[in-house]
Amino acid sequence: MMQTYTEDHVRADGRAIRLTFAEPERVVRGGLVVLHEADGVDDKVRLLVSGLAGEGWLAVAPHIQPSDRGLTGQDILAATDTTLAWLVDRAVRADLIGVMGFDVGGTAALVVAASRKLGAAVSVGGQGISKPLSDELPALVDIAGNLVSPWLGLYGDEGDEAAEAEVERLREAASAAKVATNVVRYPGANHRFDADPAASAEAWQRTLDWFDGYLR
Structure with missing residues (x-):
């Protein structure tokens, strides 16, 4: 059964941050x-x-508001820390907490994983x-070697x-990190994998397996 989502607001640094989240129907795995x-x-x-809630995770997306200078590392980390x-x-x-993101969110997830010690992180594109x-924001190759979250x-x-x-x-930059890393490339797929159903399904399963392996 598809999970429904709901909204919440929290305050941080004098401003409200909107959250969209979904809860598992039964036990929360993380x-x-x-x-x-x-x-x-x-x-x-x-x-x-x-979909993540359907797999047992309490999943929550902060609505990140970029500053006047555009999206900054501080914007990303402040919203993540609040969440x-x-x-x-x-x-x-x-x-039992991890982070993941798609496209720009994938970039942001790597920034978080290089700055915060979490159970696991996944970037899908970026x-x-x-x-x-x-x-x-930094170039990702400049911070990948500093990853502190798998x-x-x-x-x-x-x-x-x-x-x-x-x-x-x-991949080469991330291999220098002191935590587990893995980079998987899908030849011919776009950054969202929506043009390649097989790649999309495989990437989704890898994501679930990564969280299963490290958030326990």
């Missing part, structure tokens, strides 16, 4: 922070949150590998040699 794409928390993100506290307030153990996504990166290269080389650079 908590997952879902970082959204550039379009914000839309129907695709709500579907993802509901992590929200999960802990709901009796989710810290070692820009800014060699060249920063914005002046306020991290899985899932990337489609759309059959482009330059995109393939970018993902391989990220």
Whole structure:
């Protein structure tokens, strides 16, 4: 049965942060922070949150509001920290909390995984590998070696040699981290995998397996 989602608001740094979340019908296995794409928390993100709840996770997506300078690392970490506290307030153990994101959210998930010790992290796509996504964010190859949370990166290269080389650079950088990392490239798939059902299904299963393996 598809899970339904609901809304909450919390205050942090003098401002309200909106949260969209979904709860499992039975036992909560842990908590997952879902970082959204550039379009914000839309129907695709709500579907993802509901799908994760269907797998037993209390899944919550903060509505991240970029600063006047565009999306910054501080914006990402502030929203994530507030959401992590929200999960802990709901009796989710810290070692059973992970983070994941798609596209821009995938970039954000790696930023979080290099700055916060969580149980696990997953990036599905993500820009800014060699060249920063914005002046306020680092290039991912510059921080991947500093990962402090076990991290899985899932990337489609759309059959482009330059995109393939970018993902391989990220794989090499992440291999220097002192935590478990894995980078999986899907030749010919786009960053959302929606044009390749087989890749999409395989990436979804890898995501679930990663969280199953580290959040326990």
